Every structure is written in C-alpha cells, then in structure tokens.
Amino acid sequence: MEPRKIAVELLPHERAALLKGNFTIDDACEQLKACASSPHVETITFAATDLYLLAGDLTHAIVKRSCRDADVIDLSERIDYVYETGDGSLDPWY
Numbered sequence: 237m238e239p240r241k242i243a244v245e246l247l248p249h250e251r252a253a254l255l256k257g258n259f260t261i262d263d264a265c266e267q268l269k270a271c272a273s274s275p276h277v278e279t280i281t282f283a284a285t286d287l288y289l290l291a292g293d294l295t296h297a298i299v300k301r302s303c304r305d306a307d308v309i310d311l312s313e314r315i316d317y318v319y320e321t322g323d324g325s326l327d328p329w330y
Contacts, residue, residue, distance in 0.1 A: 240284040244315075244324035245277050253307040259293050261286040277326060284319070291315045 246254075251268050254260050260268060264282055271278040282290070294312035297303040318324045 241281050242284055242287055242318060242322055242324050243279050243281050244287070244318055245279050245326045247277055247326070248275055249307050250311050250314075251278065251280075253305060253311055254290075257297060257303075257305075257308060259290055259297070261289070264290075279324070287315065287319045291319050 246268075251272065255265070255268050255272065261282075264280055264286060267280045271280075291312065294308060294315060298309055298312055303309075314329055317328070
C-alpha cells in the first residue's frame with residue numbers, strides 16, 4: 237500500500253529554512269534542492285509519516301535546542317496544521 241502523500245506549498249524562505257536546518261527526509265530534500273533558487277511558491281510532496289516526523293523535528297528544534305528563527309517557528313505551526321488537516325495550501329496562512 238502506497239503511503240498517503242500530502243502536497244505542501246512552500247515559500248522561498250520556508251524552503252530555505254528547511255534546507256538550512258537539515259529538517260528533511262531524502263525525497264523531500266531532493267525536491268527542495270531542485271527548486272531552491274526559485275523565487276516562487278513551490279509545491280513539495282511529503283509522505284504523511286515524513287510530515288509527522290518533520291513537525292516533531294521542528295518542535296524539537298524550538299523547544300530543546302532553543303531555536304528562535306522566526307521562519308522555523310512559523311513553519312512549525314503550519315506543518316502541524318498541514319499534518320492534521322491534509323491542507324498544504326498557503327491560503328489559510330497568507
């Protein structure tokens with residue numbers, strides 16, 4: 237059975253934060269690197285389990301490693317929402 241996939245629209249600064257913090261799984265990392273220089277919103281597809289792990293990694297960085305990067309904090313909240321709802325669009329956020 238193929239894992240559930242969730243498409244997430246990401247802004248350039250969100251993609252940069254994920255790459256900079258090394259928060260991604262290999263498949264997502266390849267997608268992020270492929271569009272790293274794009275100034276546009278890009279859609280990255282995550283397996284639902286990978287998105288769940290990413291949400292945990294972002295929270296861990298904020299709580300345990302005292303990360304104060306505003307992009308990481310905002311992205312953490314957004315990824316939690318996306319995982320819970322399956323809605324990866326930017327509409328509810330921006």
